[in-house]
Amino acid sequence: MRKILVPTDFSENAFNAIKFAIDLFKYEISEFYIMHAYLDEIYNHEDLVEESDLEKVSETVSNTSKTSLKNTLEAIKAISPNPKHTYNIISAKNLLIDEMDTIADNKNIDIIIMGTKGKTNDKKITFGSHTLQVIKYVQCPVMAIPENYKYTQPKHILFPTNYLIPYKRRELKLFCEMASTYRAIVDVLYISTSDKLSLRQKDNQKFIKEELHKNTLNFKLVNSKHIINSIYQYIKENNIDMLVMVNTRHSFLEDMIYQSTIDEFGLNLDIPFLALQNIKRY
Known part of the structure; x- marks a missing residue:
């Protein structure tokens, strides 16, 4: 069974990478892990003004993450009801790189597939900072999918x-x-x-x-x-x-x-x- 990890920040580009992963391995029995790490979002949240706000903001961001992952999973099943594929969703209060490295190790992930840009990446940069950090530090093969890339079979x-x-x-x-x-x-x-x-x-x-x-x-x-x-x-x-x-x-x-x-x-x-x-x- 192929094990595939796909991180998401719920951007259009991230969902495009998910669709690419589903299409690329459509003929293989595969287990997908759709993951969102949200620790940075807590500390960048506009409602986090005082330390006393931390618990409330953390709960809000966590709930949003879990709801968005469920919505993403429903969208995946709507476009690709492939009986060869199973899906897991992971919402993690962690940094993206750390969480991906942990999952890759614990779940024995075969490949990570992700978009080259997320919500916050500079449009002038080909590879967003997260993508290159993952390639450099996460101990697993990484496939980067360009922004707006439409799936074609690799020939x-x-x-x-x-x-x-x-x-x-x-x-x-x-x-x-x-x-x-x-x-x-x-x-x-x-x-x-x-x-x-x-x-x-x-x-x-x-x-x-x-x-x-x-x-x-x-x-x-x-x-x-x-x-x-x-x-x-x-x-x-x-x-x-x-x-x-x-x-x-x-x-x-x-x-x-x-x-x-x-x-x-x-x-x-x-x-x-x-x-x-x-x-x-x-």
Whole structure:
């Protein structure tokens, strides 16, 4: 059974991510956890003036959260009465990142799916701060869905890699099964100024071939030093409809996230983006 966590702030963008998750896994027996963490909302509430107001405001925000989650669940069942899917709603007096990390660990979540922006994110920023924080700190694969993205089956997926990291079998299996469901073609892109691979890189390339064996793989080379520009150009020139990258030390994605500020994250994506975490999970 696939276990999927979808956080919501009850925005249109968050519900769009929920719809995407339902469509993406419509053929799989899946358990969804729809979660709202509201601790920030308590402290930002307009009625919280004195410390004595805290209990009353907390109760108000908690009740609103639970009611909104129930309404969201009714809306989900109205648009997708899929017998393969079951749903759980979680209202948590906690910070978003902390609660998601706890649920991912306790429920053994396979993948988190979320919108790239929430209610408060700057419209000029491609990835909202919450999305990047989740990718950086929550120990679980994360798929980010762009604002207003309309679901299409993933048919052509880009997987950039430098072949320097030993991939984790569980995460590649998730990728493999998700892509093979739609008979997607996967372009494995190596961006380098050299076309030669070390023995270590060759071993990691072989592991990718073995773990993605259900998929049609195209191994590509782009001769360049500019990773972000090369990925973005490849997406546009090859009609890519999903980007998959790995977030770990010495990876392309780490270079992008950790060497730039959140507001300057340079990959202007208008397609779904799956960040694998390359951690050992059971």
